[in-house]
Amino acid sequence: MSKPRILILGAGYGGMMTTTQLTKRLGVNDAQITLVNKHNYHYQTTWLHEPAAGTLPVDRTRMLIKDVINTNRVEFIQDTVVSIKKDENKVVLKNGGEIDYDYLVIALGFESETFGIKGLKENALAIEDVNSVRLIREHIEYQFSRYHNMEEKDDSLLTIVVGGGGFTGVEFLGELVNRLPELCREYDIDREKVRVINVEGAPTILPMFDKELVEYAIRRLESKGVEFRLGTLLKECKEDGVVVGKPNSDEVEEIKAGTVVWTGGVRGNRVLEESGFEVARGRVNVGDDLRVPGYDNVFVIGDCANVMNPETGRPYPTTAQNAIQQAYSVARNIKHLLRGEPTEKYVFHNKGTVASLGHGDAIGVIFGNIKLKGMSAAIMKKIIDNRYLFLLGGIGLMLRKGKLNLFGK
Numbered sequence: 407m408s409k410p411r412i413l414i415l416g417a418g419y420g421g422m423m424t425t426t427q428l429t430k431r432l433g434v435n436d437a438q439i440t441l442v443n444k445h446n447y448h449y450q451t452t453w454l455h456e457p458a459a460g461t462l463p464v465d466r467t468r469m470l471i472k473d474v475i476n477t478n479r480v481e482f483i484q485d486t487v488v489s490i491k492k493d494e495n496k497v498v499l500k501n502g503g504e505i506d507y508d509y510l511v512i513a514l515g516f517e518s519e520t521f522g523i524k525g526l527k528e529n530a531l532a533i534e535d536v537n538s539v540r541l542i543r544e545h546i547e548y549q550f551s552r553y554h555n556m557e558e559k560d561d562s563l564l565t566i567v568v569g570g571g572g573f574t575g576v577e578f579l580g581e582l583v584n585r586l587p588e589l590c591r592e593y594d595i596d597r598e599k600v601r602v603i604n605v606e607g608a609p610t611i612l613p614m615f616d617k618e619l620v621e622y623a624i625r626r627l628e629s630k631g632v633e634f635r636l637g638t639l640l641k642e643c644k645e646d647g648v649v650v651g652k653p654n655s656d657e658v659e660e661i662k663a664g665t666v667v668w669t670g671g672v673r674g675n676r677v678l679e680e681s682g683f684e685v686a687r688g689r690v691n692v693g694d695d696l697r698v699p700g701y702d703n704v705f706v707i708g709d710c711a712n713v714m715n716p717e718t719g720r721p722y723p724t725t726a727q728n729a730i731q732q733a734y735s736v737a738r739n740i741k742h743l744l745r746g747e748p749t750e751k752y753v754f755h756n757k758g759t760v761a762s763l764g765h766g767d768a769i770g771v772i773f774g775n776i777k778l779k780g781m782s783a784a785i786m787k788k789i790i791d792n793r794y795l796f797l798l799g800g801i802g803l804m805l806r807k808g809k810l811n812l813f814g815k
């Protein structure tokens with residue numbers, strides 16, 4: 407009898423952890439496991455703000471998939487998922503035709519959400535993956551070097567607008583203002599001429615933290631030169647800057663800028679809606695065991711899933727922490743299904759949240775109510791990053807790729 411085929415789509419936090427957990431929990435003869443990802447590497451999405459600002463080489467954030475998974479147990483296919491034929495148990499790949507499955511785990515991650523804001527898709531850069539952050543770093547450097555080659559200097563080339571004051575935007579701002587002194591020295595530019603502006607529609611940044619921590623974050627970033635435009639909507643993005651204005655007001659202001667980075671929202675991967683899944687902002691409302699209603703052999707996890715928090719009646723935030731815990735749950739549930747046992751409900755254990763404000767600085771809340779700020783929070787952030795690498799690939803991966811210098815870079 408042929409072995410059941412388990413197919414995992416996406417090698418981010420959710421997909422990688424599902425794969426490694428399945429190889430640990432299942433015997434060689436229990437199932438045939440296949441992982442599909444568009445690149446041959448796995449990257450740390452939660453670190454992407456660093457290479458985007460140029461404070462960390464891209465290669466520190468990524469690792470070859472074959473160096474992490476057990477290739478004797480898992481078939482890895484490097485290809486792009488084009489669509490999922492959920493009624494036929496098939497996945498269509500860009501180069502490799504169709505592939506069959508008995509159990510499917512969809513972990514294809516997020517895309518930037520532009521909310522229909524005019525010109526954003528065409529003119530703004532986004533922190534999405536390795537290639538997009540290389541572009542941000544190089545674009546900023548290109549604008550800096552262009553500046554010197556102009557007869558009539560246009561200072562706006564040195565203005566960087568960051569749209570969105572959530573986690574990604576703030577972490578990027580923190581890295582960026584740390585990089586600027588070095589960048590200005592490298593390109594012989596007066597630091598005073600460089601403007602970094604954050605445009606956030608809500609009255610404040612980082613809604614997941616309390617007032618005290620948010621005020622600390624704003625103070626620290628302002629002291630390094632970030633100008634905050636809070637309660638201000640980014641209404642349009644042009645080739646040479648942005649148009650902003652207050653909500654419910656027709657009055658607008660144009661800010662000329664050489665670089666615009668949009669971090670104001672994400673959505674689930676478009677492959678799901680294009681494959682006929684019912685989605686809200688690209689995410690599938692999954693059941694309490696993370697399966698798609700009506701499709702008992704299909705799990706959706708990570709940023710492609712809306713998982714309800716039974717206590718609040720609202721979906722959990724889509725985070726790496728959630729994606730990783732969901733992966734453990736899915737691996738256990740696939741084992742249950744293979745044995746004909748009932749599945750378990752997914753229960754999220756919130757271990758805390760830490761947002762970086764650049765090298766040596768961060769804010770966070772851990773173990774429910776312990777607040778951290780400054781160096782202690784920055785160290786905690788590195789411990790969290792290292793812990794993930796340890797869970798994924800053991801001590802070897804942590805030593806190879808971890809942030810082992812807790813006090814330095």
Ligand SMILES: Cc1cc2nc3c(=O)[nH]c(=O)nc-3n(C[C@H](O)[C@H](O)[C@H](O)COP(=O)(O)OP(=O)(O)OC[C@H]3O[C@@H](n4cnc5c(N)ncnc54)[C@H](O)[C@@H]3O)c2cc1C
Pocket residue numbers: 415416417418419420421442443444445448449451452453454455485486487488513514515516533534535573574577675677707708709710724725726727728729760761
């Ligand atoms: C800058 C930044 C900082 C963050 N910081 C934190 C943090 O501190 N803590 C936290 O918990 N969360 C954080 N997040 C959120 C976190 O990164 C995401 O929630 C998490 O990455 C979701 O994991 P995932 O497995 O769903 O998707 P991802 O990790 O995004 O992985 C998706 C994978 O699918 C692949 N893929 C996509 N489309 C296709 C396709 N069509 N075919 C084949 N492969 C495909 C991608 O290449 C990728 O490997 C941060 C996010 C960003 C951008």
